[in-house]
Amino acid sequence: MASTKRNIERAYLLAQKQYAEWGVDTEKALRRLQSIPISLHCWQGDDVGGFERLGSELGGGLAVTGNYPGKARTPEELRADLERSYSLIPGRHRLNLHACYAETEGRKVDRDELAPEHFRNWIGWAKSKGLGLDFNPTFFAHPKADSGFTLAHPDPGIRKFWVEHGIRCREIGAAIGKALGTPCVTNVWIPDGFKDTPVDRKGPRERLAASMDAIFARPINPRHNLDAIESKLFGIGSESYVVGSHEFYLGYAVKHNKLLCLDAGHFHPTEVLHDKLSSVLMWVDEVLLHVSRGIRWDSDHVVTLTDELEGLAQELARGGYFDRVHIGLDYFDASINRVAAWVIGCRCMIKALLLALLEPIDALRRLEADGDFTGRLALLEEARTLPFGAVWDRYCDAAGVPAGAAWMEDVRRYEKDVLSRRS
Ligand code: RNT
Ligand code: ZN
Numbered sequence: 001m002a003s004t005k006r007n008i009e010r011a012y013l014l015a016q017k018q019y020a021e022w023g024v025d026t027e028k029a030l031r032r033l034q035s036i037p038i039s040l041h042c043w044q045g046d047d048v049g050g051f052e053r054l055g056s057e058l059g060g061g062l063a064v065t066g067n068y069p070g071k072a073r074t075p076e077e078l079r080a081d082l083e084r085s086y087s088l089i090p091g092r093h094r095l096n097l098h099a100c101y102a103e104t105e106g107r108k109v110d111r112d113e114l115a116p117e118h119f120r121n122w123i124g125w126a127k128s129k130g131l132g133l134d135f136n137p138t139f140f141a142h143p144k145a146d147s148g149f150t151l152a153h154p155d156p157g158i159r160k161f162w163v164e165h166g167i168r169c170r171e172i173g174a175a176i177g178k179a180l181g182t183p184c185v186t187n188v189w190i191p192d193g194f195k196d197t198p199v200d201r202k203g204p205r206e207r208l209a210a211s212m213d214a215i216f217a218r219p220i221n222p223r224h225n226l227d228a229i230e231s232k233l234f235g236i237g238s239e240s241y242v243v244g245s246h247e248f249y250l251g252y253a254v255k256h257n258k259l260l261c262l263d264a265g266h267f268h269p270t271e272v273l274h275d276k277l278s279s280v281l282m283w284v285d286e287v288l289l290h291v292s293r294g295i296r297w298d299s300d301h302v303v304t305l306t307d308e309l310e311g312l313a314q315e316l317a318r319g320g321y322f323d324r325v326h327i328g329l330d331y332f333d334a335s336i337n338r339v340a341a342w343v344i345g346c347r348c349m350i351k352a353l354l355l356a357l358l359e360p361i362d363a364l365r366r367l368e369a370d371g372d373f374t375g376r377l378a379l380l381e382e383a384r385t386l387p388f389g390a391v392w393d394r395y396c397d398a399a400g401v402p403a404g405a406a407w408m409e410d411v412r413r414y415e416k417d418v419l420s421r422r423s
Pocket of ligand 2: 290
């Protein structure tokens with residue numbers, strides 16, 4: 001153990017020198033990294049199940065595949081699994097909660113009746129663990145969403161129900177933010193759309209805009225709650241038309257000063273978030289990211305260290321956007337150990353951020369400014385093999401979490417002692 005620690009330290013000191021030759025201060029990068037929270041999504045722990053037991057299918061075009069044993073069945077289990085995950089992830093982070101994870105003590109509380117008290121346990125737990133919380137109204141897995149329409153539903157009664165849910169969720173968000181002393185980002189995503197070609201594209205969008213105006217009518221202190229809205233290109237069952245498209249929400253966010261949520265799986269597969277960020281941030285103050293990994297479609301695979309993820313982190317670092325961008329994860333894989341899925345995805349997000357913070361950006365900018373695009377390409381590629389791993393190991397070690405693959409031993413033990421005993 002002591003020798004591992006010594007080796008980590010030695011490798012780090014060598015790496016530090018190598019980076020310094022490119023004008024990169026590794027200590028500064030590590031300090032910056034420490035200040036960037038990632039919002040871990042509660043729904044990876046139980047396949048977007050929640051605790052309401054309303055008897056509705058997940059729906060909304062969301063699909064979780066796999067039946068790996070050990071999914072959390074109760075709030076206590078979910079919190080225990082989250083605690084285990086956070087203990088293997090360096091840094092201080094957040095939890096992103098969905099409204100369907102309310103705790104109602106066995107009473108049926110419908111979505112239009114939810115209140116902060118139903119999240120008392122989550123808030124108390126987050127406080128005791130020093131975690132910030134983010135929030136989401138749940139516009140799916142409910143009989144009133146079975147038609148595939150919610151806020152844009154043609155029936156005013158159904159719209160009213162979902163508007164009330166949205167209003168209540170903002171209040172819950174505000175109560176959370178106030179209790180924890182850090183603003184809660186409350187993100188609206190709705191599934192509304194048509195499987196086949198509609199003849200009226202305009203009506204549903206007008207209805208959605210009116211519903212959103214009603215949800216956002218009451219101003220809320222942004223120190224407590226921040227409103228975000230999430231677009232999508234298509235979903236399962238809404239292949240031809242999604243009411244809340246990118247153009248729709250971008251326009252709404254600009255006009256009404258909302259956060260725009262960009263989900264990596266919600267665009268055409270050839271589109272990438274890292275090219276959108278600097279455009280969107282010209283016109284909206286803040287962005288929420290749903291970092292995900294789509295394979296051929298919005299498949300929500302576990303986030304890994306792809307070129308796309310690196311590109312996103314680079315844009316955040318190069319643009320100096322860390323104070324304007326909230327990073328959240330959004331994926332769900334039920335075919336592997338769910339705790340490992342959280343840990344892998346979150347560690348990869350942090351690795352990408354570290355890589356970006358270690359980029360020899362001053363040298364690269366000089367080459368670009370001089371029109372030396374050959375030099376720029378050469379250095380971008382050389383930078384990939386700088387000893388990033390040594391800096392990452394040192395970051396983990398200093399944070400008291402396993403460096404390298406050692407965290408998997410912990411997860412395997414937890415699976416054996418805890419997860420495998422769940423039916
Ligand atoms: C769905 C959206 C949305 C959900 C969560 C569970 O396509 O990405 O963010 O994944 O609300
Ligand atoms: Zn999303």
